[in-house]
Amino acid sequence: MPFTPGPIFNRGFRRWLLVMAAVLLPAAHSAETDPWQAALNLDYNTASAELARRHALDPADLRNATAYAASLLVRQPRTAANLSEARDLLVRVRQRAGPADADHRALALYLLARIEHDHESTPRLEAARAHYEELRRDHPGHPLADQAGVHLALLAGWQSPGVTPEQAAARIAALLDTVTAPAARRELHHLLGFLHWHRRQDAAAALPHFLAGRAIGYETPYRNGEADLTIAGLATELGRDQLAAQHYLTFAEAYPRDARTQTVRRLAAEARARTAAAP
Amino acid sequence: MKTPPWRRWLGLLLFAGIFLTAAWHVHSHRRAPAGAETVELYVGHWLLHAGMREAFDDAIAGYQRLHPHVVIRQIPVPVRSYEAWARTQLIGGTAPDITGMLRLNEELISRHFLPLTPHLDRPNPYNAGTPLANVPWRDTFVDGLTAMRNLTPTSGEIHGVSLQVNTQRLYYNRELLRAITGSETPPADFAGLLAFGRQVAAYNERTGAQLVPIAGCGPYSQFLFDLLLPSQTQRLVLSASPNRNLRVLPVELAGLILQGRVDYDTPALRRSLELLHDMAGLLTPGYPQLQRDDAIFTYLQQNSVMLYAGSWDYAVLLRDGAFTTGIMPMPAPAADDPVYGPLTLGPISEAAGNPEAMLGVLRSSRHREVALDFLHYLSSRPATAEFSRISHRVSSVIGTPPPPDGSLLVPRLEGELPGFTVDFRWFAAGSASNFFQRHVHGAIGPRGDVAAFAARLNAELPRYLRQDLAWQLQQLRRDVQRLDAMAALQLTLAPDDATREGWTRHAEMQHTRQLENLHYRPLADAP
Structure with missing residues (x-):
């Protein structure tokens, strides 16, 4: 005999069960889900689901709204609808953030620029550039305005057809003059060094920028060491042996177990010997 | 012919019997050690080569002598099926308390394994009385756990330790x-x-x-x-x-x-x-x-x-x-x-070495502190000496004697920098590598013609390199997108959250990847 639901399974009861499940299960889940921690653990979908729930409960909370928009940029599967929802949320955050809430307004504008620059399947570079410039104009001195300067430098140096490397270097140098946050200044110095070296093969112009970036210091693992080797290599090509030896040795002391270290020590000794032999 | 009534119930009875037997098996298995205070830990790994299981057994026995309330069991899994097994266990929430990290990607490691970074700056308590007594745990490993950190570049956290070095x-x-x-x-x-x-x-x-x-x-x-x-x-x-x-x-x-x-x-x-x-x-x-x-x-x-x-x-x-x-x-x-x-x-x-026996503690473990303590014990000088002797393998812990008659297995730390290989085996989607491997037979053997192989590579490899490059740049673009979310989510952390400032590190990573993407893009797009 086929299974026949009894009165307990009638439609009204099933609807009640569904409502309770929708209310209770996410709540039980959220009790142990920190969406920010989930995101830091690269569990973006869990983070996004929880932020969506929090945003639905309190749409006026700009922090949740901004974080939810950010999570939509990485939620899987990536869809145009997610991107569109993120954009709408960020536009609303910008509108609702009061004059005193510069952080949310700046972050919303920054993310809108980033969406145009790198999240659309076909980048809208002019729209991105306009947002970055608006951010720099409206929030001078804000760390995100300085980060926008780094993205403008990437646009100028590598995404502006018809611009020569010399023109690009001049534009990036002008941006550098207006940026104060050390993290952004470091990146701009690196971009300038990279551009001079890789696109102009001008070690003399590149070296001061690599040195300036290294002096500020990089935050990602190993990058200071790689910068030391680049500086030493370029200094060697320019005949600046003392500088080369200094950075080779800095690397060797910081990374004694790197497979390159014995060679680096030998190159440092050779540079020192040339320095000693110089008239 | 009329079916006897009991035959109608036979299938159901059989099913119920099997279910009850299985349920009892699971129940009794979980309860086997008994004792309310007993802590039961599982260690899942792929290290089945001669001597390894015996070495684990010895280390477990040593730990249990110090901590009689702890029962530790190995779950050795053949290496060929380990990756699939580990992924299934992790996603299903049934992975052992300590799980080997062979071929796990950054996402799985970050999501499921406990970051050990806060513990690595403190000495390993089981190194007391040894020359490593006051050395931070991280620095007791020959590579300072650099290889482990490379597994999770986005977070910069270290989620495991490697017990051995391969040569x-x-x-x-x-x-x-x-x-x-x-x-x-x-x-x-x-x-x-x-x-x-x-x-x-x-x-x-x-x-x-x-x-x-x-x-x-x-x-x-x-x-x-x-x-x-x-x-x-x-x-x-x-x-x-x-x-x-x-x-x-x-x-x-x-x-x-x-x-x-x-x-x-x-x-x-x-x-x-x-x-x-x-x-x-x-x-x-x-x-x-x-x-x-x-x-x-x-x-x-x-x-x-x-x-x-x-x-x-x-x-x-x-x-x-x-x-x-x-x-x-x-x-x-x-x-x-x-x-x-x-x-x-x-x-x-060989200073960079090849880490082996990478183990980490699961976030979901019910006994994370005990699992972490056992990891300390496993990587302490007294334990690694025995482990190395029994397994005949090279320990990654500084100062551990090499295995008997195996001093030549130890990595040669002195030496010049390595050059690069020319077969693109580790590059991107592997198109260039596949091409190289498909045609390398023409260069080897008694009639191998190296000049002809080189000519073929010069003529045909660039097409595959462009494919690989395009694939790699696509991955970089995804990273760039991901890092936008990471930086923004960090910026929306509570103002007093110490990790908030980490957004600039993610921004730095993003710029590095973006620059690489833009620098190589013209080569990938070239006809």
């Missing part, structure tokens, strides 16, 4: 070597190895034997070429490293080739192919189609004089070999080698 060595049958060369002294350099190959051929002709100089197989020959061929590109690295940082990454080599700055007629690359040809001539014919067990069997059956294999294979050679095995590093071309000497800088450093 590859040339093992040789002392008795056979003496019979052929009149001496037990193995060849000192690559020229000597080639001469040894000729001696084996002469011996075969003289005696009718069919000895192979070196037992080879597909996977181990790749290790061999990865080690040997970079000897020919060492000097080129000094002058051709695009960032002048003494390395040429696969993407950089692809760039150099696509820019027309090097090709397979460049002396360093051509010599690499010639070295591959000469080396392949010493290996078992048809080696690309053979597997590890084939190579080891060939050697143990004394059908080859030598075997190129991993330090992880040493124990099985000791256990199963009816002869004496000697160990030596793979002889590299000497500086005075007339053919292969001019382009080398000297023997290559």
